């Protein structure tokens with residue numbers, strides 16, 4: 001069964017239709033790269049999956065459970081949206097770390113707050129926090145940040161900040177981790193260190209959706225590539241096909257513009 | 262000079278009493294205006310149009326007119342127009358009227374600072390909290406609030422220093438605060454008349470007060486220096 005099933009997602013902002021019937025599905029452990037020119041709706045798609053935008057139409061199901069269905073009022077309720085969000089993680093282009101917390105605190109904050117909803121939070125608080133703390137340290141170590149845990153975001157490079165943000169998203173163990181151009185705010189050297197940890201995650205079978213402009217990276221990290229243009233999926237398939245031998249004229253033009261740049 | 266030294270204890274006692282009233286007005290205004298300002302700020306940011314328009318209009322009026330007029334109107338309007346002096350007579354009534362005028366006036370100024378502070382926090386902070394499954398109030402208290410405080414401390418410090426000096430305006434309705442106490446010796450009080458030097462002394466009180474506040478607020482600003 002697909003871990004993610006997106007059907008006919010539509011989204012308009014006022015008169016502009018930004019997403020027009022986007023459908024795709026994703027198996028556990030797969031990595032999907034979403035490519036496409038500026039304004040094609042990639043960010044909007046990720047924001048819909050994370051319930052930062054509410055789609056006008058279509059449905060989203062994770063592990064067969066319908067999280068959103070525009071046609072079904074019961075599956076549209078705002079009430080449990082907060083919990084539904086936990087199926088997804090999102091890594092932002094601009095990191096969005098919390099500046100007043102250290103790297104470690106950034107990673108543990110949400111987990112500690114969620115622990116309060118645990119029925120025996122009061123009696124097991126110490127134990128719960130110790131576990132959250134331990135896992136956070138482990139994640140930061142995995143991101144190569146063992147010696148940076150107690151630094152505040154402004155004391156970290158962009159690449160380090162983004163790796164903290166990745167650890168923060170992973171800490172809640174989302175089913176699907178989304179990245180919105182995770183390296184486009186970084187210079188080439190820092191880009192590589194972030195791409196390296198994303199590659200590692202791919203090797204560990206982390207299910208991911210990655211919006212990126214790094215074609216070489218998309219080509220060798222993904223199991224599937226989606227090319228979007230004007231709010232529709234123009235072409236999708238394995239990277240060797242979509243990036244290596246595109247069948248659509250629009251895809252070819254887009255990739256050509258990259259090769260020239 | 263001898264005369265001044267002779268008069269000093271009496272004058273100081275009187276000024277201290279006035280200063281106490283000034284302090285009281287200052288702290289009551291702070292206590293009232295800090296939270297009320299937040300309520301007004303939320304009102305002016307409300308997505309319910311009529312509320313935000315009305316709130317912004319009131320803030321505009323309050324900020325656009327002198328505090329002294331507001332004091333006079335609040336103090337005299339009930340008695341002279343409604344024929345019901347709700348403030349009661351005497352110092353207590355004058356203090357209540359002053360406190361209300363000051364709280365409302367300062368709450369409006371604070372609300373604009375709060376609003377600016379809240380709106381200056383990048384939207385991404387809130388969104389990061391949302392995708393991490395935080396509730397609205399968790400995001401406000403755990404993510405946004407401290408960042409807002411950091412940003413508003415400098416402008417709030419300015420307002421607080423101004424408030425110290427603005428308390429003198431309550432003199433206009435004869436609240437027996439510091440200026441009133443110092444001025445009393447011009448015309449005659451406690452057997453001392455025609456003495457202008459106590460007024461200079463009131464200036465020293467204000468200077469000391471603003472000095473202390475500047476230090477305290479500067480310290481707070483430093484305390485929040487650990488993040489950016």
Ligand SMILES: Nc1ncnc2c1ncn2[C@@H]1O[C@H](COP(=O)(O)OP(=O)(O)OP(=O)(O)O)[C@@H](O)[C@H]1O
Pocket residue numbers: 013018036037038039040041042043044045
């Ligand atoms: N909140 C919004 N209100 C109005 N229009 C919006 C909003 N968000 C996005 N849009 C519009 O939707 C279209 C798609 O935007 P989106 O950010 O999804 O594109 P993108 O593919 O992520 O582009 P980029 O590569 O530049 O990040 C754009 O035309 C954009 O102007």
Ligand SMILES: [Mg+2]
Pocket residue numbers: 042043044180
């Ligand atoms: Mg985008």
